[in-house]
Amino acid sequence: MSAASRSIILASASPRRREILGTLGIAFEVQPSLADEASLEIEDDVEFVREAALMKLRNVLASGAQAGAYVLAADTVVCVDGKRLGKPCDRNDALRMLEQLAGRAHVVRTAIALGRVGDEALDCRVVETRVEFREAAREELERYVASGECDDKAGAYGIQGLASGFVTRIEGSYTNVVGLPAAEVVRLLIDHGALERWP
Numbered sequence: 001m002s003a004a005s006r007s008i009i010l011a012s013a014s015p016r017r018r019e020i021l022g023t024l025g026i027a028f029e030v031q032p033s034l035a036d037e038a039s040l041e042i043e044d045d046v047e048f049v050r051e052a053a054l055m056k057l058r059n060v061l062a063s064g065a066q067a068g069a070y071v072l073a074a075d076t077v078v079c080v081d082g083k084r085l086g087k088p089c090d091r092n093d094a095l096r097m098l099e100q101l102a103g104r105a106h107v108v109r110t111a112i113a114l115g116r117v118g119d120e121a122l123d124c125r126v127v128e129t130r131v132e133f134r135e136a137a138r139e140e141l142e143r144y145v146a147s148g149e150c151d152d153k154a155g156a157y158g159i160q161g162l163a164s165g166f167v168t169r170i171e172g173s174y175t176n177v178v179g180l181p182a183a184e185v186v187r188l189l190i191d192h193g194a195l196e197r198w199p
Contacts, residue, residue, distance in 0.1 A: 006194055011060040011073035016160070016179040021072075024182060025199055026189070028072075035059040037075060038086075045079045045109055050124050052077075053111035057121055065117045070194040073113045076179050078155030080106035085155045094145045094156035101155065102166070103135035108155070108177045114188050122192050127181040129172030131159070136166055154179075 010021060013032035021028055037052035052075035060071045078085040080100050088094035108131060113124040149163065150156040157163035159177045175182040189195040 006196070007066060007069040008189070008194055009060060009065055009069050009071045011056050011071055014179055016158075017074060020175055020178060020180045020182055021185070024186060026195070031060055031063065031065060031071075033057070033059040033073060045077060045084050045107075046126055048084065049075050049077050049109045049111040050113075050126055053113040054121055054124055057113040057115045057124075061115050061117055061119075061121070067118050069117045070189070070192070071115045071117065072185070072189070072194075073115075074110055074180055076108065076110040076154045076176075078106055078108050080104060087152055087154055088150060088156045091145050091150075094150040095141055097156040098136075098141045098144065098150070099138070101133045101157070102141065103133060105130055105132045105169075106155070107131075110176050110179065110181055112181065112185055112188055114192055114194065116192075123188060125184060125188060127173055127176045127184050129170060129174070129176045129181075131167060131171075131177060132169040133166045134168045 008028040009031050010028050011033040033056035035055040037055055040051055042048040042051055053073050057071055057073035085097050088097055108129045109126055111124055111126045113121055115121040147162055149158050149161050173181040186198055
């Protein structure tokens, strides 16, 4: 059964975000944002991820998409010891990130931003999940990096895949760690009329 939704555009090329929205039964189109959040010079993690999501949202809102369509954008960061881990630039960078996470707790923050073409941004919310990793030998981490699963993922891991073997505890939304907090997205869409009925 599909949710009753108005025209929704997902401003992301992430297959994980597409899968989560699809699993929720929400009909949507994909129009990846061309905004580059790497240009943001914001130290505070919450403000950074919020502004990154809003930057992506505004890029698609201004792109000439269908008038009245809702646009959903998101950005995710992994934070440990006051450091923000984005996507690794190469495999060595991925290994460095994973060594910081092993045997520790970290926080995953995702900002979800919603707007409507022809209007300004309607809302932006930040969701936090605490994740704990077990201790891991360097050789384990190297083999994980070699699998390629770490590529193009914040914090250099995908919790829905092999990296689940490192995770000992989660506090908060699991789908937030995957890249899009499902329950919070549904609430956001309902609150602003993008979803007329769910499920």
